[in-house]
Amino acid sequence: MYFYSMKKSSLYKGCLEPILLRLLKDHGRMYGYQMTQMVKDITKGELTITEGALYPLLHKLEEQGIVETETEMNGNRMRKYYSLTKAGKKQTSIAMEEMKAFMQSLEYIVNPKIALG
Amino acid sequence: MITDEQLLKIDSYCDEFGSQYLDVKEEVQDHLISFVENEIEENVIDFEHAYKKMKEVFPKEEFNMIIKSKKICLEKKYTKLIENEFLTFFNPPKIFLTIGLILTACFFPLIKTIIHKDFQVIILIAFLITLYVIIYPRLKRLQSFNDSKKKPLLSVKVKSRYEIFVRIVIILLHLSNTIRFFISDFSAIYLFKSFNPENKLTYFNLMLILVVLTFMFGWASVVVRDKMYEKIRNDYPSAFA
Numbered sequence: 001m002y003f004y005s006m007k008k009s010s011l012y013k014g015c016l017e018p019i020l021l022r023l024l025k026d027h028g029r030m031y032g033y034q035m036t037q038m039v040k041d042i043t044k045g046e047l048t049i050t051e052g053a054l055y056p057l058l059h060k061l062e063e064q065g066i067v068e069t070e071t072e073m074n075g076n077r078m079r080k081y082y083s084l085t086k087a088g089k090k091q092t093s094i095a096m097e098e099m100k101a102f103m104q105s106l107e108y109i110v111n112p113k114i115a116l117g
Numbered sequence: 118m119i120t121d122e123q124l125l126k127i128d129s130y131c132d133e134f135g136s137q138y139l140d141v142k143e144e145v146q147d148h149l150i151s152f153v154e155n156e157i158e159e160n161v162i163d164f165e166h167a168y169k170k171m172k173e174v175f176p177k178e179e180f181n182m183i184i185k186s187k188k189i190c191l192e193k194k195y196t197k198l199i200e201n202e203f204l205t206f207f208n209p210p211k212i213f214l215t216i217g218l219i220l221t222a223c224f225f226p227l228i229k230t231i232i233h234k235d236f237q238v239i240i241l242i243a244f245l246i247t248l249y250v251i252i253y254p255r256l257k258r259l260q261s262f263n264d265s266k267k268k269p270l271l272s273v274k275v276k277s278r279y280e281i282f283v284r285i286v287i288i289l290l291h292l293s294n295t296i297r298f299f300i301s302d303f304s305a306i307y308l309f310k311s312f313n314p315e316n317k318l319t320y321f322n323l324m325l326i327l328v329v330l331t332f333m334f335g336w337a338s339v340v341v342r343d344k345m346y347e348k349i350r351n352d353y354p355s356a357f358a
Contacts (some may be wrong), residue, residue: 033151052179056186
């Protein structure tokens, strides 16, 4: 549900939240479509976030006070921007640490020599 | 940049699948337009082809998922707001006022001497206050609906549930008084009196306590409702423009 990425979708489940938090931390404020495009560009098309996964997560983060929104006119339509709150910035640091620890653990499993060495 | 006519076409597509609510539409619509613009620019295709592709990529199920999550988000957001506003309303002075009024209602010595005529006047005043509390939000809500008639908000829909809850509580408080008025052997009152061996608390005292509670709850609910209304107006000013 989170990603459409052919065979690897199950591998990326659960990573969407830290990915979005990282993007918002690096770029300040972003709108929904921009996030999907940026993830696609960074991963060279390997990951594609669906709208049905992106917006529910953004709503959840907004409700938890991790992100805040502001709406602006963009040409002939409204555009909603998302940015991290103060609590959101703290949460991002925690999420990044957890992500690193998780990747380290995976590395140990995938490459046991590193763990032994 | 797409034209106004093309924008209206995407707008109708949003309406068709239930995102006619402005608060949902304002993020979905921009997403769809950005997609179409990107397709036109990157793949050098015309609007009609990009629009067709958009419909394939963004089916009804995606809309439903977004609307559902937005609804949950709003419900939690307003529940939190209601809780915070109720707590803010019942600050120490108002808590003392409520306790003071309840104690007055319990032990006011002249109450026993008040005869039916005065009793009815108080009932009438309480009834009018409650009626105001019930009717005023309705009038205001109708006004807000009129304001946002062309641009409905999911937030307003969620907010109206809170008003239904407030009315149910007030009606229940009133009903308890009405029942007491018509049925003298209301068992709850006997139960209450059994904890009061000196029999200081009369039916009339208890009725006054309910009037105090109704009044305080009604007052708090009106304040909270106004805060919610203000919040919605600030969050979505374009719906009321």
